[in-house]
Amino acid sequence: MxxxxxxxxxxxxxxxxxxxxxxxxxxxxxxxxxxxxxxxxxxxxxxxxxxxxxxxxxxxxxxxxxxxxxxxxxxxxxxxxxxxxxxxxxxxxxxxxxxxxxxxxxxxxxxxxxxxxxxxxxxxxxxxxxxxxxxxxxxxxxxxxxxxxxxxxxxxxxxxxxxxxxxxxxxxxxxxxxxxxxxxxxxxxxxxGLLYIELISYGVGKDLHSGSYGGSVPNPFWRLMEAVQCLRDGEGRVRVPGFYESVLPVGDADQSALQGIPDPAAKLRAVIGEGADGIPDIPAFYTKTLTQPNLNICGFQGGYSNDGMKTVLPGSASAKLDFRLVVDQDPDKLFDDVCSFLKAEGFDDIEVRKMATFDxxxxxxxxxxxxxxxxxxxxxxxxxxxxxxxxxxxxxxxxxxxxxxxxxxxxxxxxxxxxxxxxxxxxxxxxxxxxxxxxxxxxxxx
Ligand SMILES: [Zn+2]
Structure with a gap:
């Protein structure tokens, strides 16, 4: 050796x-x-x-x-x-x-x-x-x-x-x-685990002048944002039925492993930067990021979001989201559940695309x-x-x-x-x- x-x-x-x-x-x-x-x-x-x-x-x-x-x-x-x-x-x-x-x-x-x-x-x-x-x-x-x-x-x-x-x-x-x-x-x-999805809200299909058409032609972003918002309640919990059903409480072995993670608050802050002030304390940080599921918005696309301004009414709008899942949460089943949930909530006009899954x-x-x-x-x-x-x-x-x-x-x-x-x-x-x-x-x- x-x-x-x-x-x-x-x-x-x-x-x-x-x-x-x-x-x-x-x-x-x-x-x-x-x-x-x-x-x-x-x-x-x-x-x-x-x-x-x-x-x-x-x-x-x-x-x-x-x-x-x-x-x-x-x-x-x-x-x-x-x-x-x-x-x-x-x-x-x-x-x-x-x-x-x-x-x-x-x-x-x-x-x-x-x-x-x-x-x-x-x-x-x-x-x-x-x-x-x-x-x-x-x-x-x-x-x-x-x-x-x-x-x-x-x-x-x-x-x-x-x-x-x-x-x-x-x-x-x-x-x-x-x-x-x-x-x-x-x-x-x-x-x-992971379920990565894209939600797409279709407008008229091409960008228009927001002054000449805004108010009469619906803006797909409003619809998209309502659909995204609908997935989560005010406490940040996912509203899709059954989402938390297979989330088991943290077991003893995991609990003691979590306790054994040294408190690196200062180092963690060094990695995250100034924004670290809003994050939960350790070990809540680890409990949340390692053992709990989460829904995250990765970004929105459509219209104009570069420097400066452009008064545009977007032809379509989309959002990319990722669910992080714990063991026994099936990403493919969740995808079906998300689709049915959005339909049931009246969002049949929103297309839901499955982009990636991981168990x-x-x-x-x-x-x-x-x-x-x-x-x-x-x-x-x-x-x-x-x-x-x-x-x-x-x-x-x-x-x-x-x-x-x-x-x-x-x-x-x-x-x-x-x-x-x-x-x-x-x-x-x-x-x-x-x-x-x-x-x-x-x-x-x-
Ligand atoms: Zn990578």
């Missing part, structure tokens, strides 16, 4: 340079930019780390699959990640070009640095260290790096269901998300493999913070439900990595440290 760590430390400069090359490749799945080239680059990176890598087709963008065979009788670890990234443009407030990585003040700034290239790249480097130092692989490894995560993984489940034998493993351990704001490692044992998922903390991971991560440095689940939505149920294996999320990016935002970054020291902890985790499963 020490040879592995020594190797990683000796090769820090080179690893960083390779990560920079990887980050230069835009791989924006939602716009179809650069995904094939990036998949090929990733497969080559994996191959040079001793991973048998291949690009496998899905019904959408191909994914990269890799395998390392350990000695017989060792457990099999499945690692999930995604090589696609969110769109980014310097005009959105970046300090440097999002696809021209730059190191400033110990941070590597680039789209995908934290979410998620920097993270699965650290795991690949961990494997490479075992390979190049001829250290016996402590586990069998299977890598599943998809190219459609930022689109909501529309084809991943089908791929997993069709390849259960290929993906057979004892535990899934994936790095996405971020460390605790205090810098301590975190282990998450599940995630909230919520949970792994019990007392699973023996989970305990091994907790021990390995803690044994390598700092005791990890255990989250009963993620607030965000990841394809975790594909492991827990479809493959029937425990699944742990083990992020390797800093809490202020600005995922999905301008100036996305990964702390360089945290990246290097991530390579080491990833190697230790593999060792701990032996």
């Amino acid at each position: 020490s040879a592995v760590i020594d190797f990683l430390r000796a090769r820090r400069k080179q690893s960083l340079a390779e990560l920079i090359e990887y980050l230069k490749m835009p791989s924006i799945s939602t716009l179809g930019i650069g995904v094939e080239e990036t998949a090929a680059h990733l497969a080559a990176l994996m191959a040079s780390a001793g991973i048998e890598a291949q690009i496998l087709p899905t019904e959408g963008i191909s994914l990269v699959y890799g395998e390392v065979k350990g000695p017989p009788d060792v457990p099999t670890l499945l690692i999930y990640g995604h090589y696609d990234v969110q769109p980014a443009d310097i005009s959105e407030g970046w300090s440097s070009e999002p696809f021209e990585p730059q190191v400033r003040d110990g941070r590597l700034y680039a789209r995908g640095s934290g979410d998620n290239k920097g993270q699965h790249f650290a795991q690949i480097k961990a494997v490479e260290a075992y390979y190049r130092t001829n250290t016996k692989m402590p586990v069998n490894l299977k890598f599943l790096i998809e190219g459609e995560e930022e689109m909501g993984s529309p084809n991943l489940r089908k791929f997993i269901q069709a390849n259960k034998e290929l993906l057979k493993a004892d535990i899934a351990c994936s790095s996405d998300g971020s460390l605790h704001p205090s810098g301590r490692p975190t282990l998450s044992l599940g995630c909230r 919520a998922s949970k792994t019990p903390a007392d699973n023996p493999y989970v305990q091994m991971v907790i021990k390995a991560v803690g044994g390598y440095g700092v005791e990890p913070v255990i989250y009963p689940n993620f607030g965000g939505s990841v394809p975790d149920s594909m492991f827990t439900r479809d493959l029937g294996i425990p699944s742990v999320w083990f992020p390797l990016a800093n809490a202020d990595s600005n995922a999905h935002a301008p100036d996305e970054n990964i702390d360089v020291e945290i990246f290097h440290r991530g390579c080491e902890v990833a190697a230790a985790l593999m060792g701990g499963l032996a």
Whole structure:
């Protein structure tokens, strides 16, 4: 093991340079930019780390699959990640070009640095260290790096269901998300589910002069806003019938995990900024974001909302909303319920589109493999913070439900990595440290 760590430390400069090359490749799945080239680059990176890598087709963008065979009788670890990234443009407030990585003040700034290239790249480097130092692989490894995560993984489940034998493993351990704001490692044992919808209110179909037509021609935004408002009551509770039926009270194990999350109020404020004053205190913050469902408005579209003004009567208006769900809330059933509810409330004129769904998922903390991971991560440095689940939505149920294996999320990016935002970054020291902890985790499963 020490040879592995020594190797990683000796090769820090080179690893960083390779990560920079990887980050230069835009791989924006939602716009179809650069995904094939990036998949090929990733497969080559994996191959040079001793991973048998291949690009496998899905019904959408191909994914990269890799395998390392350990000695017989060792457990099999499945690692999930995604090589696609969110769109980014310097005009959105970046300090440097999002696809021209730059190191400033110990941070590597680039789209995908934290979410998620920097993270699965650290795991690949961990494997490479075992390979190049001829250290016996402590586990069998299977890598599943998809190219459609930022689109909501529309084809991943089908791929997993069709390849259960290929993906057979004892535990899934994936790095996405971020460390605790205090810098301590975190282990998450599940995630909230997601239903992402778009509500569309149709007007006359083209924008009109608000002076010449306003008052006579109905404005679709008023209708849209009534429909959005109708989904929630004055206390912020979702009004769709049955929404809270399967939301169970927080159990003892989760409650104690929530209690064990250190109070990082100051750090949390540093991440959120000045607006943090309105957020609930810890642990209410975690109880709400980790164990409760929520309805969020992502944005409105239509008419004019750029700088300055334009007196326009929009031809149509739409709103994008996401429901975050807890385990046992079925996103597809919820979608049907939302449609029927809006109809029953008189909004037959509003079109409801389903854009993405994710099932919520949970792994019990007392699973023996989970305990091994907790021990390995803690044994390598700092005791990890255990989250009963993620607030965000990841394809975790594909492991827990479809493959029937425990699944742990083990992020390797800093809490202020600005995922999905301008100036996305990964702390360089945290990246290097991530390579080491990833190697230790593999060792701990032996
Ligand atoms: Zn993302």
